[in-house]
Amino acid sequence: MTEERKKSLIRILIGGILGLLVGLVLVPYVMYSRECPPLAVLACAALGGMAGLATQPFADSGRALLLRSAGHFILTAAFFALLVVELDMASDWVEVLFWEGLLGLLYLLIWLGRWIGWYAEVSQLRELLGLDPGPTPLKWRETLPYLPFVLLLCTAAPLALRGIERAMGTDIPALTGIIYPMLILPVASFCVGLSLGKRRGLCPLFPVACFVCYLLVVFVLYNSSALFHCFLTAVPALGGNLLGLCLRRVRPTGG
Amino acid sequence: MEVEVRVERGRREPKIVILAGEETEEVRRLVEQLEKLRLDPVPVRRGEERLLLPQERFLRFYTDGKGVSAQTGEETFAVPLRLYELEERLDKRRFVRISNGEIINLDRVTAVDLSLSGTIRMTLDGAVYAYVSRRYVKKIKETLMREGRERH
Numbered sequence: 001m002t003e004e005r006k007k008s009l010i011r012i013l014i015g016g017i018l019g020l021l022v023g024l025v026l027v028p029y030v031m032y033s034r035e036c037p038p039l040a041v042l043a044c045a046a047l048g049g050m051a052g053l054a055t056q057p058f059a060d061s062g063r064a065l066l067l068r069s070a071g072h073f074i075l076t077a078a079f080f081a082l083l084v085v086e087l088d089m090a091s092d093w094v095e096v097l098f099w100e101g102l103l104g105l106l107y108l109l110i111w112l113g114r115w116i117g118w119y120a121e122v123s124q125l126r127e128l129l130g131l132d133p134g135p136t137p138l139k140w141r142e143t144l145p146y147l148p149f150v151l152l153l154c155t156a157a158p159l160a161l162r163g164i165e166r167a168m169g170t171d172i173p174a175l176t177g178i179i180y181p182m183l184i185l186p187v188a189s190f191c192v193g194l195s196l197g198k199r200r201g202l203c204p205l206f207p208v209a210c211f212v213c214y215l216l217v218v219f220v221l222y223n224s225s226a227l228f229h230c231f232l233t234a235v236p237a238l239g240g241n242l243l244g245l246c247l248r249r250v251r252p253t254g255g
Numbered sequence: 256m257e258v259e260v261r262v263e264r265g266r267r268e269p270k271i272v273i274l275a276g277e278e279t280e281e282v283r284r285l286v287e288q289l290e291k292l293r294l295d296p297v298p299v300r301r302g303e304e305r306l307l308l309p310q311e312r313f314l315r316f317y318t319d320g321k322g323v324s325a326q327t328g329e330e331t332f333a334v335p336l337r338l339y340e341l342e343e344r345l346d347k348r349r350f351v352r353i354s355n356g357e358i359i360n361l362d363r364v365t366a367v368d369l370s371l372s373g374t375i376r377m378t379l380d381g382a383v384y385a386y387v388s389r390r391y392v393k394k395i396k397e398t399l400m401r402e403g404r405e406r407h
Contacts, residue, residue, distance in 0.1 A: 061373040061389050115373065121392055122369045128399035129364050204371065 011052035019048015030087055040086035046079040054110070061118075073107055135200075142200040147209060149192050153185065154213035154233055162221055176221060181229045185214075189233040190240035197244015207238040295344050299325050299332035306332070310349065314363050314379040316341050318356040328380055351398045353377065354388035361399065 023044025090096045162176045211234040275282045296307040323334040366378040375387040
């Protein structure tokens with residue numbers, strides 16, 4: 001048995017024991033009962049074991065990191081779903097998905113924390129090698145010049161168009177209800193993302209900015225049933241950005 | 256301190272002899288610095304041809320399944336040494352191991368990039384890519400810091 005595997009087993013064991021103890025104390029408390037469903041306690045112990053292993057996926061990089069993280073998340077999500085069901089925290093599968101979404105968000109935050117650590121290391125390497133500082137974390141500064149386009153496209157334009165529709169006394173707001181969000185917005189988001197990708201490469205904050213800026217519009221002009229509109233800007237923005245990145249790799253433009 | 260260079264035709268590696276009245280701290284430091292400065296040329300093969308090339312010509316040394324290869328700006332050679340043997344021979348201030356199978360020349364690094372999945376990529380001479388294993392990052396930083404201190 002390799003040293004690394006031995007360490008992993010010890011971590012799983014310690015995490016599992018702590019998870020079991022937490023489960024034995026918390027499960028009856030959460031369920032307002034003296035009974036302790038064995039499956040819920042088992043899920044607690046398994047989640048403890050997975051928490052013990054939580055830093056291992058980040059020990060490597062690239063493909064190994066993605067595979068290990070995905071494997072760790074899938075197992076953790078399965079045990080978490082079991083716990084949610086056993087503790088009656090969800091009445092249907094949509095609620096289970098909601099809890100899984102929260103777990104996914106937690107994973108994303110942990111990953112972001114690790115990434116910032118790696119970024120600091122790379123910045124230090126660049127400094128020691130006497131190189132340029134390189135791009136800002138998640139290329140936020142490189143994305144900033146595109147923020148006015150995003151605000152115009154995802155916030156100002158739909159609000160202005162709705163104002164025009166009202167001023168013209170249109171009965172059915174076809175422009176802001178169908179044509180803009182279904183056609184103009186995706187195409188424009190794609191084109192802006194493409195331009196950003198060609199100039200600056202992959203900028204993960206760009207689709208997020210599109211999503212957030214349009215979210216305001218959804219609640220001002222529509223209601224929560226139109227939340228999917230946010231994806232109609234974020235997904236093409238990401239697609240355009242990725243295509244721009246590919247084109248940049250094929251024919252570098254500098255910048 | 257006097258410095259004298261004597262050219263000896265046919266000599267393959269330079270030899271340094273320090274003449275001193277006694278072994279002072281200064282002499283010991285000088286010996287230490289010279290020992291670190293390994294200038295041995297690297298033996299390589301280009302087909303049947305055997306060559307000795309100066310260390311500074313190389314961008315990187317890497318294992319490729321068949322053995323160890325050495326890459327310069329222009330071409331790639333086979334090296335009749337193991338990677339750990341090469342590591343011993345190379346100038347420790349200039350060459351550093353970045354993964355189990357690769358040693359690079361720090362003087363030829365032109366860019367360092369980080370991907371979203373945490374992969375660190377070093378670009379050598381603007382065209383050759385080398386991928387850094389996370390386990391070696393600490394060692395690379397230590398080498399660079401030591402080199403920086405010695406320069407100042």
